[in-house]
Amino acid sequence: MADLTPLLAFRWSPRAFDPTATLPPADAASLLEAARWAPSAGNRQPWRFALGHRDDETYKRILVNLPAAEQRWARHAAALLLGAHLTAEPAGPAEPAGDAEPAGDAEPAGDADGGAGAGTQGHAAGPAHSAGVGGGHGPAAAGPAGRAAYDLGQAVAHLTVQATALGLYVRQLAAFDAAGLAADLELPAGIRPLVVAAVGRLGDPFSLPEELLRQETGLRRRRPLAELLLR
Known part of the structure; x- marks a missing residue:
C-alpha cells in the first residue's frame, strides 16, 4: 500500500x-x-452546520432523530454535528466577501477551487457549462443541490482530518429522519440535512453491544486500488 500522511492513515x-x-x-x-x-x-460555500454539545438542546434534537440502534452509541459522543446544504445557488457574487485565502491558495479567475465545478469555468449559464463531465453526469449536471452536496462532503472530509489532528474521532451517519430534524431545528427553507456526524474521544469498545463490538475491533479493509480505477 502506498504511504499516507498519518492524518489520513x-x-x-x-x-x-x-x-x-x-x-x-x-x-x-x-x-x-x-x-x-x-x-x-x-x-x-453552500454548506451549513448545526453543532450540539452533549445534553444541550441542539444535541438532543439531533439525537432523537437518529435511528434507535444508532442512538445507543451516538448518545456517548461529545458533540453531534448536522451537515446540511443549500438547495439553490446562494444569492450574491460567486466570490463572497470575507477572509482572504491563505497565501499561495488564491483561486484562479473563472475556475472552481477544486470543487464540484472544477474545469467548468465556475457556474456560467449555458449548455457548455451545465452538462458537466461525460455529457450530463456528475455534480454539475445535478444542478445547484448536487454541487452543494458534493461540496458539503468535501467540507466534512476536511473536518474529519482536522479531528484526527486534534486526537478526536468522527463517525458519520446518513440514516436519520431528515424531515423531523429540519423541523426540530427549525431550519430555513432551502436547507437540506444530509449527514450527522458524531464527534468525540475514543471510548471503550467493550461498552458496545456484541454485534457492534465485532465491527469495532475487526480489521479495516478497503477494496484494492486496481478495482477502483476505471482505466
Whole structure:
C-alpha cells in the first residue's frame, strides 16, 4: 500500500465514544474552521452546520432523530454535528466577501477551487457549462443541490482530518429522519440535512453491544486500488 500522511492513515470511524469527554470550544472552532476552508465550487460555500454539545438542546434534537440502534452509541459522543446544504445557488457574487485565502491558495479567475465545478469555468449559464463531465453526469449536471452536496462532503472530509489532528474521532451517519430534524431545528427553507456526524474521544469498545463490538475491533479493509480505477 502506498504511504499516507498519518492524518489520513489513522483516521477511522468508531462507535465507541468516551461518555465523559467534552468538546472544548477551541476544538469545536478548529473543526468548523477546517470545514470552512474546504474546496468549494466558485467559492460559494453552500454548506451549513448545526453543532450540539452533549445534553444541550441542539444535541438532543439531533439525537432523537437518529435511528434507535444508532442512538445507543451516538448518545456517548461529545458533540453531534448536522451537515446540511443549500438547495439553490446562494444569492450574491460567486466570490463572497470575507477572509482572504491563505497565501499561495488564491483561486484562479473563472475556475472552481477544486470543487464540484472544477474545469467548468465556475457556474456560467449555458449548455457548455451545465452538462458537466461525460455529457450530463456528475455534480454539475445535478444542478445547484448536487454541487452543494458534493461540496458539503468535501467540507466534512476536511473536518474529519482536522479531528484526527486534534486526537478526536468522527463517525458519520446518513440514516436519520431528515424531515423531523429540519423541523426540530427549525431550519430555513432551502436547507437540506444530509449527514450527522458524531464527534468525540475514543471510548471503550467493550461498552458496545456484541454485534457492534465485532465491527469495532475487526480489521479495516478497503477494496484494492486496481478495482477502483476505471482505466
